[in-house]
Amino acid sequence: MTLIQKGRVVSLVGLVLLGAVYVRALAFTPTEATQGLAQKIYYIHVPAAVWAETSMILIGLASIFFLFLGDPRLDRFAEASAQVGAVFAAVVLTTGPIWGKPIWGTWWTWDARLTLTLLLFFIYLGYLVMRGAVTDVGLRARYSAVLGICGLLLVPFIHFSVLMFRTLHPQPIVLKPSAPSLPGVMLVTLLLSFGVFTILYIGFVMQTYALALAHEAGSDG
Amino acid sequence: MGDVLRHAWVIARKDLLLEFRSRTAFLSAAVFTALVLTVFNFGRDPTAVATIDLAPSILWITFIFAAMLALNRAFQLELENQALEGLLVAPISRRSIYWAKLIANLMFVSVVEAIGLPLFVLFFNVPIGNVLVPLVGLIVLATVGFVAVGTLFSAMVIRTRFAELMLPVLLLPFLIPPLIGAVQVTAALFAGRPLSEVEGWLRLLAAFDMCFVTLATLLFPATVNE
Numbered sequence: 001m002t003l004i005q006k007g008r009v010v011s012l013v014g015l016v017l018l019g020a021v022y023v024r025a026l027a028f029t030p031t032e033a034t035q036g037l038a039q040k041i042y043y044i045h046v047p048a049a050v051w052a053e054t055s056m057i058l059i060g061l062a063s064i065f066f067l068f069l070g071d072p073r074l075d076r077f078a079e080a081s082a083q084v085g086a087v088f089a090a091v092v093l094t095t096g097p098i099w100g101k102p103i104w105g106t107w108w109t110w111d112a113r114l115t116l117t118l119l120l121f122f123i124y125l126g127y128l129v130m131r132g133a134v135t136d137v138g139l140r141a142r143y144s145a146v147l148g149i150c151g152l153l154l155v156p157f158i159h160f161s162v163l164m165f166r167t168l169h170p171q172p173i174v175l176k177p178s179a180p181s182l183p184g185v186m187l188v189t190l191l192l193s194f195g196v197f198t199i200l201y202i203g204f205v206m207q208t209y210a211l212a213l214a215h216e217a218g219s220d221g
Numbered sequence: 222m223g224d225v226l227r228h229a230w231v232i233a234r235k236d237l238l239l240e241f242r243s244r245t246a247f248l249s250a251a252v253f254t255a256l257v258l259t260v261f262n263f264g265r266d267p268t269a270v271a272t273i274d275l276a277p278s279i280l281w282i283t284f285i286f287a288a289m290l291a292l293n294r295a296f297q298l299e300l301e302n303q304a305l306e307g308l309l310v311a312p313i314s315r316r317s318i319y320w321a322k323l324i325a326n327l328m329f330v331s332v333v334e335a336i337g338l339p340l341f342v343l344f345f346n347v348p349i350g351n352v353l354v355p356l357v358g359l360i361v362l363a364t365v366g367f368v369a370v371g372t373l374f375s376a377m378v379i380r381t382r383f384a385e386l387m388l389p390v391l392l393l394p395f396l397i398p399p400l401i402g403a404v405q406v407t408a409a410l411f412a413g414r415p416l417s418e419v420e421g422w423l424r425l426l427a428a429f430d431m432c433f434v435t436l437a438t439l440l441f442p443a444t445v446n447e
Contacts, residue, residue, distance in 0.1 A: 067443055115397075122394045129390055133381035143377045146440045147391065150370065153436055154395055157429055161398040164405075164421055 003213070007206030014200035021193045029189045041099045043189055047197035048091040049117065053155070055085030055201070056120060059127075060152025063145035075141040076216075078148055079131060080208035084201055086124035092117050112162040119158050123151045137216065225320060228313040232321030236298065237328055247332060250290055254337040257283045258344050272345045277407035280341055281400055284334055284360070285367065285393075291329045292371040293388055295322050296379040309445060319372065319441035323434075326368045334360055352410040359410070359426075363403040366429045370395045373437040376444045395433075402426045 001009075025043045032039035059078045066074040096114060097107040108114065127147050134140035182190065240246050261279045299305035308318055338360070342349055349356055371392055378387040402422040409419045416423070 067440075119394050119397060126391045126394065130377075130381060130387060133383060133387055135382075136380075139380065142443050142446070143381075146373070146377065146443055149440060150373070150395065150433075150436065153432060154398070157398040157425070157432075161401045161425055164401075164425075 002210065004207055004210035007203050007208075007210055009203075010199060010206060011203030014196055014203050017196045017199065018193070021189065021196050024192065025189050029185050030183070032186075035103055038099050038102045041095050043193040045092060045095040045099065046190060047194040048088045048095070049113075050194065051197050051201050052085055052088040052092055052117065052120060055081045055088065056123070056151060056155060059085070059148045063148030063152070066141065066145045067149075072137075072141065075144060076209050076212045077205070078144060079128075079212050080205045082124050082127050082131075082148075083208045084204040086121065086128060087204070088197075088201070089117055089121040089124060093121060112159075115162045116155075116158050120155070123154065127151065137219075225314055225317040228317035229320035229324055232308070232313075232318065233324035233328070236295075236321070236325040239298065240325075240329065246291075246294055247329070250287055250329070250333045251336045253290055254283060254287045254333055255340055257286055258337065258340055262344060273347065273411060276341075276345055276347045276411055277404045279345065280338075280407060281363075281403050283337055283341070284330075284364070285396055285400065287333045287337060288330045288364070288367050288371060289389055289392065291333060292326060292368070292375045292392075293385055295326050295372060295375045297384075300379055305445070315442035315445060316438055318445070319376075319438055322372045322376070323368060323437075326372050327364065330364055330368055331361075334364065347411060349411075352413075355416060356407070356410055359403060359406050359423075362423070362426045362430065363399050366399040366426060366433060367396055369430065369433045369437050373441055373444065376441065399426055399429050402429075 021043060022040075025040055031037060059081050062074045062078040062081070065071070066078070096117070100109070101107050127144065130147060131140055131144055134143055258279070261275075261283070265275060296305070299308060309315075338349075341347065371388070374391050374395075375388055378384045378391065381387050402425045405422045406416075406419045406426075409416070
């Protein structure tokens, strides 16, 4: 089985499991008392947000190692991760307003987390646009690595600067210093969904990696 | 380090001399700044919003656009007659080339800002007399951050397609944190509030400068190595 086929299988498994998670979320997980059904989007929104940010960290790390090792696999991984990260950021930016309208009464607000995700999305887009604008493969890999490392350093700066504005977004209820305040059943659903998004990330990265590989083979021959 | 700075200064001097002799770039950047300020005046409803409320944004957006214009030409200069290859084969470290461009860009942008600031005061009638020293300090602090990242990126974009468009697309997300800080501190200064209120923002600006000057110095060689 080729890499792209394996990637397809993994992605397909992820999508089926995502359907299963939503059956659990809608039918077997209690509805949140104040937010009602709108809260159900949480199980897509949060895992996608976690992977949108993690993907940037992985790009930064792959870029650092690329500059030392010069291994083209690291560059291909960074490209694949950027594409998937951009998609996940888009998912976050789409699901967020859908939840925000009924709960906050507004589609968009310049809140810390929203701004961070939006800028993350812009960094991904800039990264991908730049990759498309450099024709030389070696040059493109080095430029991308430089941009990836800068992006990794920028994220904490955006984080601090936007947090100094007052924030409206719900505070973390799982990853925080004290014990998770999310009820057990919802937490299990969230963790399952997070697992599914991990599978999706891996599946998507495998496919885009294989495509990058095929693209290189095509342009060489 | 002494050598790096000495070499950097020689190249920066060469760049600035070229600019001062031809004057086209300076002149167009200065005119551009004046025009952006003019456009801002007509881009608002004068009866609805007091100028002082918009002043910090007007000042910083003008400076950011002017800096972007200046940064675009930093390496463009070296493309003609393969001048960059000449620089690269010279017996100097890659880092001194980055510092040279950083110094030249800082000087260039500072001159443009020095022209823009009095025009801003004149056009928008903002009294800056008693906050001039902290304001200039803030402008220096923020400009170093803008130019440090911008110089690194401008070295990359010259070899991409659509270089003029690529630089803002890559650079603007990076300018958001220093921009937020600069606007907040400027607003505090114009309102006569004490600097201790915005200490957090000043720290953020200083940290941004230090981190990105260091990172860009380390990464620059990767953008020009053959």
